Amino acid sequence: MPSTEEIKQRIEAALPGSRAEVVDTTGTADHFQATVVSHAFEGLSRIEQHRLVYGALQADIGGAIHALALKTRVPEHTP
């Protein structure tokens, strides 16, 4: 079972400079909600943004992660 911390780390590792907030929505470590903020999303459609995040978790999608509600956005201020 992946923890919220593991999912956060995998997303942030796959998208350098990104910030991910991950919540276990059911307390059962299989339904998650993630909000990801990354410059990598700039200029991409929402579909492409979500595909990047799914790509980071690929091995677990369909396995340990049953559901992942996803929100992606580009940071409002450049760091």
Add this chain to the structure above:
Amino acid sequence: MSDSQFDPIPMAGEAPVAEAPSEGSSEIRDAIKQAIAEHELILFMKGTPEAPACGFSARTVAILQSLEVPFAAVDILPDARIRQELSALSSWPTIPQLFHKGELLGGCDIVTEMYESGELEAALR
């Protein structure tokens, strides 16, 4: 069926039908392509609009119904290969998937965001 978006995709050996997987799969993929081409707005979902089998599919149906736009719906549950072929075709791992004029608009999260911002209504009208 729970509200799970991700059912494990069965291995070839677990396919529910005994026929050669490649042959059946390519027929299913062609049928999916044809359905997407033939319907301006088509939702691949778990269950039916009348009886959604997943919370994410139910929410997407409710949004489309609230906009009063006609849409076709395909239940992906009866044969695991529908899900497998659809995701291979769309490069999108989750269900539901909403297609408009042949293009993937998104899953439940994107459809919900587009609905809340008014983009969905603008795109579909």
